[in-house]
Amino acid sequence: MNSPSNQLFDTYFTQPAMRAIFSDSGRVQGMLDFEAALARAEARAGLIPARAVAPIEAACQAELYDFAALSVAIATAGNSAIPLVKALGKQVAARSTEAERYVHLGATSQDAMDTGLVLQLRAAIELLEADLASLAARLAEQAERHAEVPLAGRTWLQHATPVTLGMKIAGWLGAITRHRQRLAELKPRLLSLQFGGASGSLAALGEHAWPVAEALADELGLSLPEQPWHTQRDRLVEFAALLGMLAGSLGKLGRDLSLLMQTEAGEVFEPAAPGKGGSSTMPHKRNPVGAAVLIGAATRAPGLVATMLAAMPQEHERSLGLWHAEWETLPELCCLVSGALQQALQLVPGLEVDAARMRANLDLTRGLVLAEAVSIALAQRIGRDAAHHLLEQCCKQAVKEGAHLRAVLGANAEVTARLSAAELDQLLDPAHYLGQARRWVARALAEHHALSR
Numbered sequence: 001m002n003s004p005s006n007q008l009f010d011t012y013f014t015q016p017a018m019r020a021i022f023s024d025s026g027r028v029q030g031m032l033d034f035e036a037a038l039a040r041a042e043a044r045a046g047l048i049p050a051r052a053v054a055p056i057e058a059a060c061q062a063e064l065y066d067f068a069a070l071s072v073a074i075a076t077a078g079n080s081a082i083p084l085v086k087a088l089g090k091q092v093a094a095r096s097t098e099a100e101r102y103v104h105l106g107a108t109s110q111d112a113m114d115t116g117l118v119l120q121l122r123a124a125i126e127l128l129e130a131d132l133a134s135l136a137a138r139l140a141e142q143a144e145r146h147a148e149v150p151l152a153g154r155t156w157l158q159h160a161t162p163v164t165l166g167m168k169i170a171g172w173l174g175a176i177t178r179h180r181q182r183l184a185e186l187k188p189r190l191l192s193l194q195f196g197g198a199s200g201s202l203a204a205l206g207e208h209a210w211p212v213a214e215a216l217a218d219e220l221g222l223s224l225p226e227q228p229w230h231t232q233r234d235r236l237v238e239f240a241a242l243l244g245m246l247a248g249s250l251g252k253l254g255r256d257l258s259l260l261m262q263t264e265a266g267e268v269f270e271p272a273a274p275g276k277g278g279s280s281t282m283p284h285k286r287n288p289v290g291a292a293v294l295i296g297a298a299t300r301a302p303g304l305v306a307t308m309l310a311a312m313p314q315e316h317e318r319s320l321g322l323w324h325a326e327w328e329t330l331p332e333l334c335c336l337v338s339g340a341l342q343q344a345l346q347l348v349p350g351l352e353v354d355a356a357r358m359r360a361n362l363d364l365t366r367g368l369v370l371a372e373a374v375s376i377a378l379a380q381r382i383g384r385d386a387a388h389h390l391l392e393q394c395c396k397q398a399v400k401e402g403a404h405l406r407a408v409l410g411a412n413a414e415v416t417a418r419l420s421a422a423e424l425d426q427l428l429d430p431a432h433y434l435g436q437a438r439r440w441v442a443r444a445l446a447e448h449h450a451l452s453r
Contacts, residue, residue, distance in 0.1 A: 012339070013339040017127055018334055018335050021123045022331035026120055030115075030119045030120045031084055033060065034107075034119070034220070037216055039056040040219050045212045051099075056103060058095060059091035081109035088103055105204075106209070111197070114229075118190070121239065121330075125187060125191075129180070132179065132341070135348065136173060136451075138345065139176060139448075140448050143170040143444060144441065147438055149165045149355050149358065151358040151361070152369060161433060162434060163437055164441070165267075166441045167440050170445070173444050173445075173448055181451060188223060191221075192222055193217045195213050195217075199318075200227065200228040233311065240329075243301065243337045244302055247298045247336060250298060251295050251340075254292070254295045255291070258288040261288045268352065269354075291347070294344060298340075304329050304330075310322075310325070366402075368398065370433055373433045374405075375390075377423065390415065405428065
């Protein structure tokens with residue numbers, strides 16, 4: 001009987017290519033790649049006959065194995081490597097009884113599982129790197145395109161002074177650039193061989209231990225660590241923490257976009273597509289369904305990172321339960337982040353921007369968002385405290401009367417004695433109070449281009 005399916009949400013939350021890496025087939029193939037490389041390394045070191053390698057390699061193909069049977073056996077064995085190695089031995093014996101004697105020689109279950117996981121993570125990182133580079137490029141394009149488009153800055157969810165849409169997007173880009181840098185920095189630490197045998201000493205291999213370890217690392221293209229890391233999990237946790245930060249940054253993008261899409265704002269929208277973002281009852285709805293994935297991943301990721309952190313104080317040379325807690329946690333993090341990245345890659349290139357609505361929204365407070373600009377200009381003539389007090393009174397009057405701040409200021413003799421009508425007009429124009437917004441965009445773009453060269 002087929003196992004029940006659990007794939008309804010995968011298309012929404014997970015990249016198919018990442019799911020393939022962390023599928024049953026991907027897990028099994030990672031461990032089998034370790035076993036095949038181990039045979040080659042031991043033959044190179046003269047520990048086993050060279051003729052034993054081909055039968056072992058031929059049996060190291062995931063499609064040869066019954067995953068349902070393995071899943072049942074895992075419940076008794078306590079990990080996935082034990083039943084797989086038994087099944088591998090049977091496959092090899094069918095080809096060569098001699099070669100079967102050399103299967104998994106000197107290794108332990110955790111060697112196969114951890115190194116298999118590292119091989120999966122290497123493939124996962126390749127996907128992440130490609131998607132992050134593509135997302136960064138799209139963000140850079142949008143930041144440049146909208147570098148001088150004013151919109152209301154918002155602090156504590158209230159209108160503040162003006163910023164630009166390009167500056168906001170450049171903020172998203174800067175975070176992605178830093179995550180790309182972090183990923184490049186941690187790769188040498190993460191992509192490390194796990195090979196220690198029963199308790200980490202490789203005693204079973206005698207004088208061949210070190211040559212085999214060096215050859216195995218070479219075969220797999222992994223670094224040879226200073227010692228086995230069976231219960232030193234900082235490499236994996238560092239990667240998990242990066243994934244958590246990346247999910248958070250993507251969630252920030254999704255949160256900002258969803259707020260900009262609110263009916264009351266209506267400034268920036270996810271790209272439209274037939275059937276996208278509709279409601280089962282309200283024909284007019286245009287929901288931010290892509291942003292929802294980014295926010296959802298950012299909400300789930302911290303708990304998964306916390307699990308990885310909680311699993312760090314592992315007992316002695318092999319952990320009971322804490323190691324087991326990692327098995328589904330890190331793959332789930334990879335899949336969540338990959339899904340969020342895919343949604344971001346669909347959203348960013350086609351952002352729909354309503355610059356006119358942005359300008360209209362800047363006028364919602366009838367000039368109040370630019371009170372700071374006037375206050376600073378007055379401060380140069382009458383002092384900071386006096387200017388602040390004067391503008392505060394003018395703002396209160398504007399709110400009370402429902403008047404535009406420009407009208408109130410123009411009717412105030414103390415203000416007009418120091419600022420001309422032309423000066424007031426310029427001070428209350430959002431386009432003239434954007435500060436270093438253009439420079440921030442340029443700096444974010446420079447960081448991006450320097451990394452992408």
